[in-house]
Amino acid sequence: MSTIWRLTAFADFKTLGDAVERLDEIDPPIALSWLLFDEGDAARMDVLFQTRPDEAAFREASGLAGDVAITVEPMPDEDWVRISLEGLKPVDAGRFVLFGAHDREAVTPGLIGIEIEAGPAFGTGHHGTTRGCLIAFDEMLDAGFAPKTVFDLGCGTAALAIAAAKVLPDAEILASDIDPEAVEESAENCVKNGTPGIECFVAEGLDHPKLAGREFELIFANILAGPLVELAPGIAKALTPGGRVILSGLLTEQESWVSEAYRAAGLDVRRQTPLEGWETLVATRG
Structure with a gap:
């Protein structure tokens, strides 16, 4: 070797x-x-x-x-x-905990575990963006929000889609990424976490036949600020009335830029507490 x-x-x-x-x-x-x-x-x-x-x-x-x-x-x-x-200890995010196989025994009892290994694909949960999305989702669940249709856009390792599948067993959940290797890893993670019903596929943004004309009650978009701004009109259109999108992958200095793009697309935008210099936004279609 x-x-x-x-x-x-x-x-x-x-x-x-x-x-x-x-x-x-x-x-x-x-x-x-x-x-x-x-x-x-x-x-x-x-x-x-x-x-x-x-x-x-x-x-x-x-x-x-x-x-x-x-x-x-x-x-x-x-x-x-x-x-x-080393240093990648289990990360608590509301009712969820993300961990690697090396730390299965260290998971806090009573939390919903999501096993994701470290690697080039984004989304181990040891990054403020993934954790911020999970905390925002956890707060929605606490408030009684239980979407039946969920889309993880730019899924990386599918950690967010898996979290949704574990608490929303009756929901239809799609996950896409522009990177075929990330989609392959996502599919493996879904099987490993006991959520094989998640449909994972390769797509560039919202450009895919599976997404044409679709509306979702919840969209995760943990990508980067530039693509978030570019996709704002399409994401807004892909939300059901009352639907929500959790946005992350943006730094604090990019927050106003992204927020304005989603307000311009007709959504109400709420800023979450920043984590480690990273922002998470929740935008809702009226």
Whole structure:
């Protein structure tokens, strides 16, 4: 087995959050995985590569300036999976908890578990965007909202679709992503989590025959600010009267831009409490 290389960057959370957002946009992915850790006054990003990374090329791709400290080191073959998962403890989000297989025994009793492994696909729940979406969904459930039709747009690992399936057993749930590998991983996660009824498919935004003319009571859209703004009119049209969309994948400085796009599309927009510099919005069709 070839040696795995780890690149570690140290900076403030926003700087590394911006870098993660850029890495998420690169297709195909430039690394095996990347994880962001909040360490109080600072933050750390670990990026794993199949071969030794070119630091200058990585800085250019991620947007990290030269004053951001970066280290590169080889990792023993037997250790890289363990190290890639270190720090990824179960994450509580309302009634939900997301965890990796390595932490099955550490899940808080009484919570609804969703098993998602770390990897290049977005949505392990150890990111403020996924957790923010789940908290918003949890609050909706507490208020008695029980949608019968749910769509996870840009599903990543399908963590959000799986959460919906676990609490809404009678709902029709669709999940799509532009990345075929993400859709394949999503389908595997659905089986692993006992929610095989979720229909996963490849789609670019709302452009797919399965979505033509469809309306949903709930849409998850945990993607990026630019696509969220571009898709605002289509998402608004795809909501039933009274339907809601949970929006995330946007930084605090992008919140007003995204909010205005959805207000312009005719929706009422409510801002959730930010998590780790990331915003979650709930928009409702009147």
